[in-house]
Amino acid sequence: MSIKHLxxxxxxxxxxxxxxxxxxxxxxxxxxxxxxxxxxxxIWFEKPSLxxxxxxxxxxxxxxxTTIYLDKDNIGVGxxxxxxxxxxxxxxxxxxxxxxxxxxxxxxEFAKYSTIPIINALSDEEHPCQTLADLVTIQEKFGTxxxxxxxxIGDGNNVARSLACGAYHMGMPFIxxxxxxxxxxxxxxxxxxxxxxxxxxxxxxxxxxxxxxxAWTSMGQEEExxxxxxxxxxxxxxxxxxxxxxxxTILMHxxxxxxxxxxxxxxxxxxxxxxxxxxxxxxxxxxxxMEYLFK
Numbered sequence: 001m002s003i004k005h006l007x008x009x010x011x012x013x014x015x016x017x018x019x020x021x022x023x024x025x026x027x028x029x030x031x032x033x034x035x036x037x038x039x040x041x042x043i044w045f046e047k048p049s050l051x052x053x054x055x056x057x058x059x060x061x062x063x064x065x066t067t068i069y070l071d072k073d074n075i076g077v078g079x080x081x082x083x084x085x086x087x088x089x090x091x092x093x094x095x096x097x098x099x100x101x102x103x104x105x106x107x108x109e110f111a112k113y114s115t116i117p118i119i120n121a122l123s124d125e126e127h128p129c130q131t132l133a134d135l136v137t138i139q140e141k142f143g144t145x146x147x148x149x150x151x152x153i154g155d156g157n158n159v160a161r162s163l164a165c166g167a168y169h170m171g172m173p174f175i176x177x178x179x180x181x182x183x184x185x186x187x188x189x190x191x192x193x194x195x196x197x198x199x200x201x202x203x204x205x206x207x208x209x210x211x212x213x214x215a216w217t218s219m220g221q222e223e224e225x226x227x228x229x230x231x232x233x234x235x236x237x238x239x240x241x242x243x244x245x246x247x248x249t250i251l252m253h254x255x256x257x258x259x260x261x262x263x264x265x266x267x268x269x270x271x272x273x274x275x276x277x278x279x280x281x282x283x284x285x286x287x288x289x290m291e292y293l294f295k
Contacts, residue, residue, distance in 0.1 A: 004293045005111045005118045007104075009128040009162045014169040016292065017135065021145075024136045024281065024288035032287070035294055036065025039095035044070040044077070045121065046101050047219045051255060051282050052121045052129065056098050059287035065095065077106070087113035096294065102220055117293050124220065127158045130254050131166040132285040137278045138210060141250055149173040151208035153201045153235050154262055155228070156184030159214045159254050168194050177204040179231050201235050205245055212252045213237050213262045229261065238264045242272045250274045 005011060012020070041060045043053060057067045077086055087110050090097055096117040101107055104125035111118045120128055135145060142148055150167055152160050156178055164186055167174040174195045176184040183197055198204040205211050216232045217225045242251060251273040259265050268275050 003115065003117055006128055006289060006293060007107050007111060007118065007120045007123075008126050009131045009166045009169070011128070012169070014171070017132070017166065017169055020132055020285065020288045020292050021136050021139050023291060024132070024284040025140060027288060028284055032062040032064075033291070034064035035291060036060055036063040036095065039065045040093070041065055041067050041096045041098060042070055042090055042094040043067055043098045043121075044072060044075065045099070046072050046106075047122065049100060049121070051279055052100065055283040055286050056121065059283055059290060062287060063290060068094070083109045084113045086110075091115040096290070119289070119293070123158065124218075125158055126162045127254070128162050128166075129282065129286050129289065130159055131162040132289055133278060133281040134163055134212075134252060134254075135166055135170065136281045136285045137252065137274055138250075140277070140281075141274060142209065142248075145170045145172055147171075147173070148209045149175065149207055150210040150212055151175045151177060151198075151201075151204040152184070153177050153204065153211065153213045153237055154232060155182050155214065155216055155218070157214060157218050160184050161186060163212065164195050175204045175207065177201040178235065182228075182231065201237075202241065202244075205237070205241050205249075208245065208249055210250055210252055211237060211242070211245060214254055215256070215258055216262055217258075232262070236262060236264060237267060239267060239270060242267070242270055245272070252278050255279055 043056060060067045077083055091114050098119045098121050099107060100121040101123045104123040107120050107123055120126060138148055139145055150172060156176060164174045164184060175198050177198045186195060216228045249272060253275045257263055257268055
């Protein structure tokens, strides 16, 4: 059987995404299987993490396995040892490898040389696990994904890219709203079919069932923080924006949030916010994704 990796949301088709969503929702109240009994999963992060690390560690345990956290400084991937060597070693020790990296190429190189599944827990280009949790949340709130319009307000970053691709695979209209210099870059095929750019954030939000935002400055871009704050001032989502939206519209954010920047103070606690349901669904979506990849 061929090894299945999850490096990009595009590694899954619409049917596979739908199956993971269904399993994530159905497994919430049900006993978990022992798919990972007597198995160890390695976790290696170059960037900080709260939700991703916690949800993966719990998810592996719920599937009967154990995790080992590999300290990035001690391992020295790419400096102390080349990725090819590390990939060959860990393939002899562990069942799967969950990695959060800066360069997406680090993940693709691990996948090239490993004989175990590699899961992208976030890279500079994509965040597929976040997208799966987002789609689980939208499915729960609306009972469907069909024709649910997402308006993504802010930087066209890794989260935006994965979410746009996920929306494309599920037939969901996707509106990206940002300054032109921070516009989401994605394939022409997807843009022509379901993804549009709207420079006016208020116009984008009025058409949305889901209003989604993320930090203006991602990890590794701290030196650009002030420039980005100035560029995105008109793209802060406020209580007025949510009140002007459709009654059924929901607010989503992958966290961590910068209160007073991409969202106004306390907006996470607005009645339309589903942010903490979304955070919980990281656990259920990732557990279901592991079941799909490892079965």
